Amino acid sequence: MACTRPPSAPRSAISNVNETSVFLEWIPPADTGGRKDVSYYIACKKCNSHSGLCEVCGGHVRYLPQQTGLKNTSVMMVDLLAHTNYTFEIEAVNGVSDQNPGARQFVSVNVTTNQAAPSPVSSVKKGKITKNSISLSWQEPDRPNGIILEYEIKYFEKDQEMSYTIIKSKETTITADGLKPGSAYVFQIRARTAAGYGGFSRRFEFETSPVSVAASSDQSQIPIIVVSVTVGVILLAVVIGFLLSGRRCGYSKAKQDPEEEKMHFHNGHIKLPGVRTYIDPHTYEDPNQAVHEFAKEIEASCITIERVIGAGEFGEVCSGRLKLQGKREFPVAIKTLKVGYTEKQRRDFLGEASIMGQFDHPNIIHLEGVVTKSKPVMIVTEYMENGSLDTFLKKNDGQFTVIQLVGMLRGIASGMKYLSDMGYVHRDLAARNILINSNLVCKVSDFGLSRVLEDDPEAAYTTRGGKIPIRWTAPEAIAFRKFTSASDVWSYGIVMWEVMSYGERPYWEMTNQDVIKAVEEGYRLPSPMDCPAALYQLMLDCWQKDRNSRPKFDEIVSMLDKLIRNPSSLKTLVNASSRVSNLLVEHSPVGSGAYRSVGEWLEAIKMGRYTEIFMENGYSSMDAVAQVTLEDLRRLGVTLVGHQKKIMSSLQEMKVQLVNGMVPL
Numbered sequence: 001m002a003c004t005r006p007p008s009a010p011r012s013a014i015s016n017v018n019e020t021s022v023f024l025e026w027i028p029p030a031d032t033g034g035r036k037d038v039s040y041y042i043a044c045k046k047c048n049s050h051s052g053l054c055e056v057c058g059g060h061v062r063y064l065p066q067q068t069g070l071k072n073t074s075v076m077m078v079d080l081l082a083h084t085n086y087t088f089e090i091e092a093v094n095g096v097s098d099q100n101p102g103a104r105q106f107v108s109v110n111v112t113t114n115q116a117a118p119s120p121v122s123s124v125k126k127g128k129i130t131k132n133s134i135s136l137s138w139q140e141p142d143r144p145n146g147i148i149l150e151y152e153i154k155y156f157e158k159d160q161e162m163s164y165t166i167i168k169s170k171e172t173t174i175t176a177d178g179l180k181p182g183s184a185y186v187f188q189i190r191a192r193t194a195a196g197y198g199g200f201s202r203r204f205e206f207e208t209s210p211v212s213v214a215a216s217s218d219q220s221q222i223p224i225i226v227v228s229v230t231v232g233v234i235l236l237a238v239v240i241g242f243l244l245s246g247r248r249c250g251y252s253k254a255k256q257d258p259e260e261e262k263m264h265f266h267n268g269h270i271k272l273p274g275v276r277t278y279i280d281p282h283t284y285e286d287p288n289q290a291v292h293e294f295a296k297e298i299e300a301s302c303i304t305i306e307r308v309i310g311a312g313e314f315g316e317v318c319s320g321r322l323k324l325q326g327k328r329e330f331p332v333a334i335k336t337l338k339v340g341y342t343e344k345q346r347r348d349f350l351g352e353a354s355i356m357g358q359f360d361h362p363n364i365i366h367l368e369g370v371v372t373k374s375k376p377v378m379i380v381t382e383y384m385e386n387g388s389l390d391t392f393l394k395k396n397d398g399q400f401t402v403i404q405l406v407g408m409l410r411g412i413a414s415g416m417k418y419l420s421d422m423g424y425v426h427r428d429l430a431a432r433n434i435l436i437n438s439n440l441v442c443k444v445s446d447f448g449l450s451r452v453l454e455d456d457p458e459a460a461y462t463t464r465g466g467k468i469p470i471r472w473t474a475p476e477a478i479a480f481r482k483f484t485s486a487s488d489v490w491s492y493g494i495v496m497w498e499v500m501s502y503g504e505r506p507y508w509e510m511t512n513q514d515v516i517k518a519v520e521e522g523y524r525l526p527s528p529m530d531c532p533a534a535l536y537q538l539m540l541d542c543w544q545k546d547r548n549s550r551p552k553f554d555e556i557v558s559m560l561d562k563l564i565r566n567p568s569s570l571k572t573l574v575n576a577s578s579r580v581s582n583l584l585v586e587h588s589p590v591g592s593g594a595y596r597s598v599g600e601w602l603e604a605i606k607m608g609r610y611t612e613i614f615m616e617n618g619y620s621s622m623d624a625v626a627q628v629t630l631e632d633l634r635r636l637g638v639t640l641v642g643h644q645k646k647i648m649s650s651l652q653e654m655k656v657q658l659v660n661g662m663v664p665l
């Protein structure tokens with residue numbers, strides 16, 4: 001046999017720190033030393049951030065699956081200390097490494113464990129002790145680094161560490177009961193914030209009273225879960241799971257199959273560099289191929305589902321967390337496909353991912369990937385804390401500045417510009433299909449094929465058989481299904497109106513038929529209350545009958561940018577009286593029959609408390625009420641914005657219903 005030699009160092013090591021765990025991954029050495037028995041050894045050093053001095057890590061660090069003899073090119077270290085600098089040296093060894101008098105060949109990785117985790121609890125005091133229980137209290141950690149959500153108390157009978165109990169408590173006191181009399185117990189406590197667990201405290205040892213002492217246990221703590229486990233079993237399960245899965249959390253790479261190349265050509269999608277166009281997944285013979293072309297496959301084990309946040313047509317929408325290899329865990333939304341689906345439902349469900357996966361823009365909901373290889377089938381997207389825009393605005397009526405609202409609209413327009421540049425027509429742009437995150441960034445969502453409209457409760461069947469969300473749709477799209485980016489601009493104008501009126505329903509309770517008729521006759525929605533004139537003008541531009549006269553999305557973005565840069569341009573509001581009188585053009589006065597008296601009307605809208613004031617100020621008939629403006633209301637002492645809104649909306653609604661139309665263009 002030829003001589004062999006120790007391997008060279010492993011290469012390209014990367015780390016991922018998650019609270020007090022570190023995941024390391026590397027690629028095998030360039031030179032295996034001519035042998036096949038390469039394995040890896042991990043050396044762990046804890047380093048002082050000031051002095052730079054390092055010491056070998058203590059026995060508290062656990063290595064999954066193990067520290068030495070690693071065959072895989074990854075390892076996880078858990079139970080590290082929080083806020084601590086560590087250096088990990090990954091050494092490749094083989095059967096002749098022991099013979100090597102030279103320097104060790106390793107690659108090293110420096111990490112600092114999670115800064116945000118709370119520091120360890122440092123002082124624990126014993127309270128009441130009985131023969132079966134020990135009460136403890138402790139102080140919050142010196143550096144909580146956030147709000148402490150709960151404490152985890154781990155305890156076991158001295159020298160019986162293999163079998164421990166964990167109690168969770170929101171208080172800084174607990175009572176461990178069910179203990180053996182006259183026995184020593186070891187306690188360790190750690191705190192958890194939103195960033196995760198801090199390190200465990202040092203061990204505190206206390207003893208229960210001998211049998212003769214009367215027992216009474218203090219029940220002050222709130223144990224959330226009590227889990228008694230055998231460490232060996234857990235470790236074994238974790239290690240087996242790790243080994244069996246034999247894979248890391250991450251995206252599985254698409255095969256570079258020559259067949260796939262052929263399919264591309266077959267589908268006739270020629271991708272020109274720099275010109276990104278949307279590809280309709282329908283053009284794929286095999287929809288599964290489209291999904292895997294545009295969406296990454298995620299291992300189900302990387303996803304933790306936390307709670308249900310909504311209902312989609314195909315199943316529940318949940319929030320949860322995604323942990324991808326080499327990345328920190330982060331929150332995601334997970335759409336699931338309910339069990340018992342048909343092949344068509346699966347195709348339609350994943351169709352949304354095939355579309356979303358083609359987009360990459362800060363104002364388009366970002367697809368993380370799909371789970372198709374296991375059940376349930378899932379679509380994983382970025383998580384938008386504030387949910388859908390219409391509900392969010394209704395909940396926060398009147399709470400934002402005009403600039404904030406325009407900022408939302410700017411985001412939506414920017415996302416729509418991107419979509420129209422890609423050649424994608426949304427067809428169902430509405431505030432309910434926009435998601436908003438905790439930074440008030442709005443993102444366009446709800447992509448689909450035919451199902452978009454099937455799915456939308458707002459969509460109604462037209463005489464031509466299609467299903468269309470009438471109130472948001474341009475007349476040419478309703479009349480002859482001419483859906484274009486220009487019809488998306490019309491819908492965008494409606495979204496502007498929804499945003500500026502904090503989620504008001506466009507055309508209120510008018511029937512779809514009345515909306516179609518009014519719009520066809522040239523009537524348009526009146527300006528929302530307190531709306532800057534420039535914005536209302538932009539809405540009216542979006543609602544031009546001639547679709548070629550409507551602004552393009554890039555023009556809308558530029559215009560909104562200009563308004564944001566020059567906020568004084570937003571100061572001119574649509575004149576309240578002209579707003580109301582616009583509605584009255586050509587039409588009979590309000591009050592002919594809807595309500596018999598002002599009192600009856602105000603009672604009907606639960607504003608009866610103002611009846612007297614109205615009467616005293618000359619608004620004693622419905623005809624007189626029809627002239628009321630916002631300024632009048634303020635003058636009458638109706639100062640609550642919610643009440644002003646209720647009264648003005650009711651007036652508008654009555655007028656709209658009576659005139660069977662809105663603002664004539």
Ligand code: AMP
Nearest residue numbers: 310311312317333381382383384387388
């Ligand atoms: P959809 O089927 O897309 O209309 O989703 C149903 C509901 O789930 C939405 O109205 C939202 O309230 C919620 N939802 C969907 N996607 C997300 C997300 N990415 N982040 C937060 N909530 C979401």
